[in-house]
Amino acid sequence: MKQKEKLRAVLNTMTFVLCVVLVGLLISACQSNIQLSKVSVPSENKPLITKQAAEEDFAYPTKDPSVEEGKKFFTQNCASCHGFKNEPGKHNFTLKYINSVTPSHLFKSFTNNPKHPSFKGALTVKERWDVVMYLRHTLFGLPEKYEDIKIKFGSNCAVCHGTRGFADGDIHYFLNPPPANFNQFDRLYEKTDEKLFDEITHGIPWTAMPPWAGKIDKDKHFEFDEKFIWELVKYVRHFGYTTEKDVLRSEELFKGKREK
Ligand code: HEC
Numbered sequence: 001m002k003q004k005e006k007l008r009a010v011l012n013t014m015t016f017v018l019c020v021v022l023v024g025l026l027i028s029a030c031q032s033n034i035q036l037s038k039v040s041v042p043s044e045n046k047p048l049i050t051k052q053a054a055e056e057d058f059a060y061p062t063k064d065p066s067v068e069e070g071k072k073f074f075t076q077n078c079a080s081c082h083g084f085k086n087e088p089g090k091h092n093f094t095l096k097y098i099n100s101v102t103p104s105h106l107f108k109s110f111t112n113n114p115k116h117p118s119f120k121g122a123l124t125v126k127e128r129w130d131v132v133m134y135l136r137h138t139l140f141g142l143p144e145k146y147e148d149i150k151i152k153f154g155s156n157c158a159v160c161h162g163t164r165g166f167a168d169g170d171i172h173y174f175l176n177p178p179p180a181n182f183n184q185f186d187r188l189y190e191k192t193d194e195k196l197f198d199e200i201t202h203g204i205p206w207t208a209m210p211p212w213a214g215k216i217d218k219d220k221h222f223e224f225d226e227k228f229i230w231e232l233v234k235y236v237r238h239f240g241y242t243t244e245k246d247v248l249r250s251e252e253l254f255k256g257k258r259e260k
């Protein structure tokens with residue numbers, strides 16, 4: 001008898017909850033109907049692309065920019081006025097300058113800077129990013145000992161950031177905020193090299209990102225000194241562009257797959 005009553009009570013509560021949910025659904029359905037009828041069509045006063053957006057003409061690339069392509073476009077469009085380090089008679093880019101500006105700043109410098117010729121018409125968005133990465137790569141390229149840094153990144157950073165920098169390391173599930181994805185353009189292109197250096201050196205407060213300055217890797221016998229941290233910044237950056245080497249490497253892989 002008691003059991004039956006209990007069952008009835010449970011059933012009653014369930015019916016009640018169901019009713020509440022149904023009523024809620026109905027109300028929200030009505031509301032979305034109402035909202036739908038309120039949606040306005042783009043008009044003269046409210047164009048889809050704002051004036052500012054059109055002037056800025058800014059977009060992130062849809063795939064990794066190519067350093068090799070960038071070299072071609074730089075030679076054709078910029079080399080008459082610009083060079084590197086101390087080439088005479090040119091506005092030269094220096095390492096110090098490149099480390100102190102964001103990739104996005106470089107893109108905007110020759111896209112929508114009233115004090116500079118605009119290459120909006122001459123180069124597509126992709127081509128302009130290629131040039132940016134060529135500039136960066138020429139002064140601040142791959143780590144000196146690429147394979148060595150790759151291994152050291154693998155044993156110290158990949159547990160969170162993943163070996164390919166996609167933030168998919170073994171323990172990424174447990175971290176909030178999640179590790180940075182080094183392939184995410186709208187994140188990495190908004191930071192200067194100096195900022196990345198600072199974050200690796202001091203860590204990021206209230207996140208799992210630890211400070212690395214002065215740490216010793218006892219397995220591989222090296223210290224996280226300034227020079228090494230700069231090499232790490234180069235390594236973190238290299239996920240965001242492709243070089244001739246990458247192309248050759250992927251062709252090798254492709255060949256390997258085809259022959260199997
Ligand atoms: C007709 C000459 C000329 C051409 C062509 C030219 N630039 Fe420049 N650029 C300049 C001058 C002049 C400056 C300003 C230098 C200064 O402020 O000291 C400049 C500055 C810059 C800066 C620094 C902007 C800043 O404030 O941080 C960047 C980046 C740049 N140019 C990129 C390019 C790229 C990329 C191209 C080719 C797509 C290019 N420029 C083509 C003349 C030129």
Ligand code: HEC
Binds near residue numbers: 161175180209
């Ligand atoms: C225990 C996990 C963990 C390890 C190990 C780790 N990181 Fe991080 N890292 C993070 C997290 C989490 C963030 C994101 C913090 C945030 O959202 O501000 C981050 C952010 C960063 C950033 C900032 C990028 C950006 O766009 O915000 C850099 C650079 C970085 N890590 C480099 C490294 C390097 C290099 C190593 C190895 C020497 C390393 N990390 C090891 C967890 C880790």
